[in-house]
Amino acid sequence: MTTALSLEQxxxxxxxxxxxxxxVLDARVLELLGSVRREDFVPAAQRALAFADLELPLDHPAVEGRCMLAPRVQARLxxxxGLQPTDKVLEIGTGSGYTAALMASLAQQVLSxxxxxxxxxxARTNLQRAGLRNVDVRAADATANGFAACRSGAPFDAILLGGSVAEVPADLLELLAPGGRLIAITGGEPVMRATLIxxxxxxxxxxxxxxxxxAARLQNFPEPSRFRF
Structure with a gap:
């Protein structure tokens, strides 16, 4: 049985x-990693791996693309x-809700x-259990109809993509407020880049x-054409 002491270690x-x-040296983020209980956001079958340097599947059996990013990647994103207490944030790819929980503790409001x-x-249940009331989790294909589901809260001070994409669509950038930031993991394997716009x-x-x-791909974002000769 896992003890409270071993969990904290x-x-x-x-x-x-x-x-x-x-x-990851921001004292606010490091403090949150200590206080937001990551083990409460992972599926029960993965609880023993909650703090491992791994992407964790959210389904059993695993479904491609549906996973929880490794802790260091979530924290660095x-x-x-650079979230501020007045920021309105958009997240695409809620996953377990853990990244949303970190952002909700730093920003005014998160739409995920x-x-x-x-x-x-x-994810909604996980966030409610954690006592976070400033996250609105919606089931939607963010990419549909030119990101229509994202527009109700626009403009956003910050946008985070919770998985990788080939490139950042221009429609998403138009949802940023002046001075707003978007962070995503872009490109293709074997090397992708964290991209801050x-x-x-x-x-x-x-x-x-x-x-x-x-990182695993987000669903339904456009992929570059692959020419065959």
């Missing part, structure tokens, strides 16, 4: 051995968004869209790609 090890060495209805319901003017954006990783 595992949490400490996750922060100090996985997350902090990945240049949230840190690099999850394409799978059962996954969305589980900041809206600097009505039609101008600044792009940075500060680190590499690999």
């Amino acid at each position: 595992a949490r400490f090890n996750m922060i100090e051995q996985q997350v902090r060495p990945w240049e 949230v840190q690099d968004l 869209l999850e394409i799978d209805a059962a996954t969305a319901e589980r 900041t809206r600097t003017g009505p039609s101008s954006f600044r792009t940075e790609q500060p680190w590499d990783t690999v």
Whole structure:
């Protein structure tokens, strides 16, 4: 049986051995990793792996693309968004709700869209159990009809994509407020890049790609054409 002491040791090890060495140094984020109970957001069958440096499947049997990102990736994405207490945030790909929980503790409001209805319901339950009331989880295909499901809360101060995409669609960038930031993992295997895009003017954006990783694909985002000869 897992004891409270061993859980806290595992949490400490996750922060100090996985997350902090990945240049996650924001004291607010590190504090949240210690207080938001990650083990309460993973499926029961995966609880023993809650603090492992792994993507964890959200379904049994596993469904491609439906997983919880590794802790260091979640933490770095949230840190690099630079959330402020007045920010309105859009998340696409709720998953377990853990990343939304981290962001909700830093921002004013989070709208999180999850394409799978059962996954969305589980995330909603996880967030309610954690006492977070400023996250609105909706079951929706965020990409449908030019990101129509995202537009009700626009403009957003921050947008986070909870999985990888080939590239960031222009329709999503139009949902950013002036000075707003979007973070996503872009490209294709074997190497993808964390991509941080900041809206600097009505039609101008600044792009940075500060680190590499690999993550499962978000569903229904456009893929580049593959020519065959």
